Amino acid sequence: MSDVRQAAPEESSAGRFAHRVLRVLLPIAVLAGGIVLWDWLVHRYQIPPYVLPGPRLVFATLISDWDVLSTSLMVTLTITIEGFLLALVGGIGLAVLFSQSRLVEYSLYPYAVILQVTPIVAIAPLLLIYLPQQGAVLACAWLVAFFPVLANTTLGLNSVDHHLVDLFRLYGASRWQLLWELKLPAALPHILGGVKIAGGLSLIGAVVAEIAAGAAGAGSGLAYRISESGYRLAIPRMFAALLLLSITGIVIFFVLSLVSHLLLRRWHESAVIQEV
Amino acid sequence: MSGAFVVALRGVGKTFSNGVVALDRLNLDVWPGEFVSLLGPSGCGKSTALRLIAGLSEPTRGTIEWAGAAEGARDAGQIGFVFQEPTLMPWATVAANVRLPLKIKRMADGAQPRVQAALERVGLADCAGAYPRELSGGMKMRTSIARALVTEPKLLLMDEPFAALDEITRFKLNADLLSLWQALGKTVVFVTHSVFESVYLSQRIVVMTPRPGRVFTELLIDAPYPRDERFRTSAEYAGLCRKASEALAGAMTAGDA
Numbered sequence: 001m002s003d004v005r006q007a008a009p010e011e012s013s014a015g016r017f018a019h020r021v022l023r024v025l026l027p028i029a030v031l032a033g034g035i036v037l038w039d040w041l042v043h044r045y046q047i048p049p050y051v052l053p054g055p056r057l058v059f060a061t062l063i064s065d066w067d068v069l070s071t072s073l074m075v076t077l078t079i080t081i082e083g084f085l086l087a088l089v090g091g092i093g094l095a096v097l098f099s100q101s102r103l104v105e106y107s108l109y110p111y112a113v114i115l116q117v118t119p120i121v122a123i124a125p126l127l128l129i130y131l132p133q134q135g136a137v138l139a140c141a142w143l144v145a146f147f148p149v150l151a152n153t154t155l156g157l158n159s160v161d162h163h164l165v166d167l168f169r170l171y172g173a174s175r176w177q178l179l180w181e182l183k184l185p186a187a188l189p190h191i192l193g194g195v196k197i198a199g200g201l202s203l204i205g206a207v208v209a210e211i212a213a214g215a216a217g218a219g220s221g222l223a224y225r226i227s228e229s230g231y232r233l234a235i236p237r238m239f240a241a242l243l244l245l246s247i248t249g250i251v252i253f254f255v256l257s258l259v260s261h262l263l264l265r266r267w268h269e270s271a272v273i274q275e276v
Numbered sequence: 277m278s279g280a281f282v283v284a285l286r287g288v289g290k291t292f293s294n295g296v297v298a299l300d301r302l303n304l305d306v307w308p309g310e311f312v313s314l315l316g317p318s319g320c321g322k323s324t325a326l327r328l329i330a331g332l333s334e335p336t337r338g339t340i341e342w343a344g345a346a347e348g349a350r351d352a353g354q355i356g357f358v359f360q361e362p363t364l365m366p367w368a369t370v371a372a373n374v375r376l377p378l379k380i381k382r383m384a385d386g387a388q389p390r391v392q393a394a395l396e397r398v399g400l401a402d403c404a405g406a407y408p409r410e411l412s413g414g415m416k417m418r419t420s421i422a423r424a425l426v427t428e429p430k431l432l433l434m435d436e437p438f439a440a441l442d443e444i445t446r447f448k449l450n451a452d453l454l455s456l457w458q459a460l461g462k463t464v465v466f467v468t469h470s471v472f473e474s475v476y477l478s479q480r481i482v483v484m485t486p487r488p489g490r491v492f493t494e495l496l497i498d499a500p501y502p503r504d505e506r507f508r509t510s511a512e513y514a515g516l517c518r519k520a521s522e523a524l525a526g527a528m529t530a531g532d533a
Contacts, residue, residue: 166357167376169332170330170355171377171381185365267368268366
């Protein structure tokens with residue numbers, strides 16, 4: 001049975017490699033071009049650094065202010081990861097609970113939706129009154145991130161092949177076996193979709209909450225640095241902090257994409273490369 | 277006929293909650309070691325009958341009796357079920373899919389040789405590590421059959437298992453299923469809407485009427501086994517198919533009336 005696995009045609013592997021190189025090189029070339037253009041514009045029109053600092057100044061500031069900025073980065077990163085993990089546990093946990101009990105689902109689901117549709121910027125000041133600042137920021141990151149996990153996991157758990165459910169029932173599977181052996185693996189592609197969204201959203205939640213907290217607290221996250229630098233007209237530092245935030249978001253996206261790919265590559269259509 | 281049936285349906289009726297009467301007073305005895313087909317148009321409740329036997333659904337009327345057991349006693353290990361679709365877990369390898377019934381029933385010890393044996397019986401011994409998406413439709417169905425056989429059930433229930441396959445693959449799987457049945461001596465209840473398939477495979481065909489599902493008539497197919505491609509092209513086979521077709525046509529008219 002050597003014909004079981006679809007053999008990759010030899011002649012296309014070189015073409016596929018070139019394709020992958022292009023996918024990496026092209027965005028990098030665009031980035032480099034953008035930086036050169038930015039640098040040139042700043043010099044050509046003598047734009048003052050408090051309006052638009054050049055890329056070289058931003059980079060220099062990143063290095064000279066690294067002590068302050070790296071501390072802030074760690075604060076934001078910690079909140080983001082904590083909020084993300086809580087969203088993961090809360091979203092999947094609540095979805096599993098909903099799938100086990102209709103009554104719980106009917107009772108709580110509307111409130112999960114209300115939490116989601118109420119803009120987080122509007123809730124943040126309230127949370128800052130009732131919670132210590134770090135707690136409030138964490139709560140915001142969690143609130144924003146948890147709903148996509150909940151909604152996608154719920155969808156995944158509900159779209160299990162009903163014949164497979166019959167098969168499990170036929171052999172007398174317990175609720176636990178049905179959940180662990182069938183429903184969760186079947187829902188995995190959906191869950192990972194929600195998790196990818198949650199990764200980016202927990203960073204956004206953390207940033208929004210830090211901005212809302214503003215000067216009220218002793219916060220020292222990256223978003224706090226940005227607003228603080230704004231007040232002080234330390235625009236290069238503002239750009240440096242912004243750059244770090246962007247990089248954080250990009251890293252989160254790539255790490256979660258990689259995890260998703262590794263978990264699904266053997267079986268799910270979304271992760272399988274089709275030969276044409 | 278009375279005595280040692282494997283399972284018997286006595287006046288079984290099934291009305292769904294939306295008011296559709298799927299089965300009405302169905303009587304059916306399944307004898308040990310026989311290959312019996314339920315033949316009928318779609319909507320005659322033949323799949324419903326199979327689900328009732330498997331315990332996946334409860335009858336609203338009548339009883340289902342099992343040999344040598346009190347009413348309602350149904351040992352899940354004694355039933356193998358093959359669905360219309362292969363119904364495999366896409367995230368698990370062929371071997372893991374076949375092992376599933378043993379895993380659910382916590383019979384993991386010594387599962388490996390049983391899985392291997394089941395795969396060998398259906399000719400998939402070399403595909404144990406493959407994932408379902410890497411298999412052809414026929415191979416997926418073979419995996420599904422191996423999974424149904426892995427608990428060594430006495431009774432094999434098959435719900436139009438080959439309906440979605442192309443004709444060449446279907447003929448091949450029909451022939452392989454017959455050799456399996458002869459080698460293993462299982463009792464097979466096979467649901468189909470194909471006259472040709474039912475005549476080729478069965479010792480007995482139960483023709484059912486649609487809406488509500490009821491037994492219209494029974495045909496004995498007394499052609500000897502092993503049946504091969506020669507049988508499929510013989511005049512005897514053609515004659516039996518004509519008889520079965522007439523019975524099916526009669527069932528359709530009876531159902532419409």
